[in-house]
Amino acid sequence: VKKGERELIEGIRKxxxxxxGVGRLxxxxxxxxxxxxxxxxxxxxxxxxxxxxENVHFRRDWHPAASVGHRCLVRGLSDLxxxxxxxxxxxxxxxxPRELAGRxxxxxxxxxxxxxxxxxxxxxxxxxxxAPRCPGSSRHSLxxxxxxxxxxxxxxxALRRSGASANDILxxxxxxxxxxxxLRALSARGxxxxxxxxxxxxxxxxxxxxxxAKHLATAAIDLSDGLSTDLTHLCEASGVNxxxxxxxxPIARGATLDDALNGGEDYELLFTARPGTKxxxxxxxxxxxxxxxxxxxxxxxxxAQIELRGEDGRRAPLLPGGWEHFRPRxxxxx
Amino acid sequence: VKKGERELIEGIRKxxxxxxGVGRLxxxxxxxxxxxxxxxxxxxxxxxxxxxxENVHFRRDWHPAASVGHRCLVRGLSDLxxxxxxxxxxxxxxxxPRELAGRxxxxxxxxxxxxxxxxxxxxxxxxxxxAPRCPGSSRHSLxxxxxxxxxxxxxxxALRRSGASANDILxxxxxxxxxxxxLRALSARGxxxxxxxxxxxxxxxxxxxxxxAKHLATAAIDLSDGLSTDLTHLCEASGVNxxxxxxxxPIARGATLDDALNGGEDYELLFTARPGTKxxxxxxxxxxxxxxxxxxxxxxxxxAQIELRGEDGRRAPLLPGGWEHFRPRxxxxx
Numbered sequence: 001v002k003k004g005e006r007e008l009i010e011g012i013r014k015x016x017x018x019x020x021g022v023g024r025l026x027x028x029x030x031x032x033x034x035x036x037x038x039x040x041x042x043x044x045x046x047x048x049x050x051x052x053x054e055n056v057h058f059r060r061d062w063h064p065a066a067s068v069g070h071r072c073l074v075r076g077l078s079d080l081x082x083x084x085x086x087x088x089x090x091x092x093x094x095x096x097p098r099e100l101a102g103r104x105x106x107x108x109x110x111x112x113x114x115x116x117x118x119x120x121x122x123x124x125x126x127x128x129x130x131a132p133r134c135p136g137s138s139r140h141s142l143x144x145x146x147x148x149x150x151x152x153x154x155x156x157x158a159l160r161r162s163g164a165s166a167n168d169i170l171x172x173x174x175x176x177x178x179x180x181x182x183l184r185a186l187s188a189r190g191x192x193x194x195x196x197x198x199x200x201x202x203x204x205x206x207x208x209x210x211x212x213a214k215h216l217a218t219a220a221i222d223l224s225d226g227l228s229t230d231l232t233h234l235c236e237a238s239g240v241n242x243x244x245x246x247x248x249x250p251i252a253r254g255a256t257l258d259d260a261l262n263g264g265e266d267y268e269l270l271f272t273a274r275p276g277t278k279x280x281x282x283x284x285x286x287x288x289x290x291x292x293x294x295x296x297x298x299x300x301x302x303x304a305q306i307e308l309r310g311e312d313g314r315r316a317p318l319l320p321g322g323w324e325h326f327r328p329r330x331x332x333x334x
Numbered sequence: 335v336k337k338g339e340r341e342l343i344e345g346i347r348k349x350x351x352x353x354x355g356v357g358r359l360x361x362x363x364x365x366x367x368x369x370x371x372x373x374x375x376x377x378x379x380x381x382x383x384x385x386x387x388e389n390v391h392f393r394r395d396w397h398p399a400a401s402v403g404h405r406c407l408v409r410g411l412s413d414l415x416x417x418x419x420x421x422x423x424x425x426x427x428x429x430x431p432r433e434l435a436g437r438x439x440x441x442x443x444x445x446x447x448x449x450x451x452x453x454x455x456x457x458x459x460x461x462x463x464x465a466p467r468c469p470g471s472s473r474h475s476l477x478x479x480x481x482x483x484x485x486x487x488x489x490x491x492a493l494r495r496s497g498a499s500a501n502d503i504l505x506x507x508x509x510x511x512x513x514x515x516x517l518r519a520l521s522a523r524g525x526x527x528x529x530x531x532x533x534x535x536x537x538x539x540x541x542x543x544x545x546x547a548k549h550l551a552t553a554a555i556d557l558s559d560g561l562s563t564d565l566t567h568l569c570e571a572s573g574v575n576x577x578x579x580x581x582x583x584p585i586a587r588g589a590t591l592d593d594a595l596n597g598g599e600d601y602e603l604l605f606t607a608r609p610g611t612k613x614x615x616x617x618x619x620x621x622x623x624x625x626x627x628x629x630x631x632x633x634x635x636x637x638a639q640i641e642l643r644g645e646d647g648r649r650a651p652l653l654p655g656g657w658e659h660f661r662p663r664x665x666x667x668x
Binding site: 027028031032033034035036037038039044045046047048049050051053054055056057079080082083085089091093095124125126127128129130131132133134135136139140142144146148150151153155158160161162220221222237 | 361362365366367368369370371372373378379380381382383384385387388389390391413414416417419423425427429458459460461462463464465466467468469470473474476478480482484485487489492494495496554555556571
């Protein structure tokens with residue numbers, strides 16, 4: 001089914017018009033040169049952007065179109081969750097291969113809009129283009145999406161990566177490694193073996209809002225690249241080191257320790273709290289586990305160092321092992 | 335030159351740190367899960383997003399890397415200009431082919447940052463990824479960028495496409511067709527024949543702000559797709575038709591009538607004003623020409639209709655002839 005760009009945009013606009021909640025922050029949505037937002041008094045706007053690229057973040061033969069749409073939006077929502085922000089508006093830019101402009105794109109938008117409705121995000125704008133054909137190949141082109149999300153948080157209260165101190169306790173929501181285990185099942189056994197944790201992850205938005213409302217956390221980040229990498233980011237921003245207790249890690253069913261440490265895309269929240277803070281065992285229905293603590297940086301000029309403490313008490317360095325683009329290595333994860 | 339993603343992001347962050355003006359609206363820029371913006375009282379935020387795709391919006395062999403960066407940002411700035419908004423913050427997401435991650439990317443960022451400095455935009459965030467290799471080709475991948483811009487405008491005063499009435503006069507800034515003529519020169523004669531109008535277009539930001547401050551315009555749009563297409567958008571949003579006087583069109587040197595009507599990417603402003611409004615001959619140093627007027631829609635259920643009136647007084651229909659993705663046609667413009 002070939003469609004003109006106007007028809008495509010008209011279809012997206014009609015879907016957007018059916019959304020509830022337009023008007024909380026969005027004063028003018030799709031249809032003009034720009035959207036118009038007006039923030040409420042006492043609130044700040046929190047903004048994040050995330051690419052979703054075919055063969056980097058998903059594969060057409062592994063991921064159902066609705067999962068691609070869901071994951072595209074959730075990548076950004078998880079960043080809002082890590083700031084303790086409430087989602088408000090989204091902007092979606094898509095480069096669409098001609099052969100995907102029909103049913104596949106409808107599936108993508110179904111998944112995207114279902115997640116938008118569930119998490120109260122208004123589609124306020126974006127851009128569409130036909131994806132260029134690959135040079136040297138007359139048939140192929142690749143889908144790409146960029147999602148920009150605007151959220152709101154009480155002024156000055158949004159959670160940052162930089163607020164952790166030595167002796168703070170390190171917590172994580174939910175379970176770790178389920179997404180990596182799900183990806184492995186997909187790649188080994190095909191799309192009928194996809195797991196929800198990988199195909200339809202849930203952003204921890206309510207847990208993030210609760211952390212802000214109850215002043216529980218000193219710093220937070222979401223687990224998109226893997227615990228080892230994201231904890232390194234948090235430590236570097238805060239100027240501290242960390243010890244993780246292996247026995248305390250909430251490893252998902254079917255996942256390995258490596259999945260839990262380096263797997264990525266779990267979209268759980270990793271946060272720190274002062275030693276005296278009473279952190280509940282569940283936040284907005286999601287289990288919370290203490291998995292370690294922050295320690296002083298030994299030498300200021302060194303980068304952040306993380307140690308994994310085994311059940312025998314021995315410590316080993318935990319190096320950032322999550323996915324990084326442009327790193328010289330063979331096959332990366334999709 | 336291969337670089338790790340962290341190194342790449344660090345390079346962009348250092349460039350961003352050298353920016354002046356951080357803090358007007360941006361309270362937290364690159365480096366956390368999200369950026370934080372706080373709008374000023376009495377102002378609204380105006381948001382736009384634009385894709386820039388290799389082989390769709392530019393070609394590696396035609397456009398210098400700095401021009402690709404400049405044009406990527408200006409596409410969005412021109413949308414802000416059309417709303418009469420002042421630029422504040424930008425978010426840049428890029429998918430970078432491995433072979434472009436060195437000097438080419440530096441050139442792209444040079445062009446991008448020079449335009450950002452010139453137009454007072456703060457780089458507040460974004461995303462980077464390695465562009466996927468094309469299937470069926472081991473060597474190729476394509477650059478893609480998505481730019482999101484946040485501007486500010488006095489609350490309720492931003493210009494929209496929908497405010498024009500019958501009898502309003504139709505104006506355009508600058509000259510038309512120069513970008514299309516420049517693209518033709520590039521494609522026929524190579525990159526040393528590039529013209530500034532195509533490679534380094536200027537967004538009409540000051541003219542847009544002046545239109546708002548002096549309450550001159552009833553509606554506005556920027557000329558990104560071509561006069562015939564963008565005027566159709568304005569007419570459809572406003573529920574009116576339009577007549578354009580061929581003799582009044584300010585056609586750029588070396589450009590044809592077709593370039594001026596259908597060429598696109600001139601990034602001039604097209605706006606309407608009440609018949610009694612005194613519109614100056616120049617706005618912020620840019621010439622302004624009256625090129626036609628708005629007339630009532632003959633039948634409400636029909637779409638917008640535009641006529642071109644020749645010097646002999648005869649009228650002919652002017653159909654939208656600008657670029658549209660997914661339209662079944664052979665070779666499109668790049």
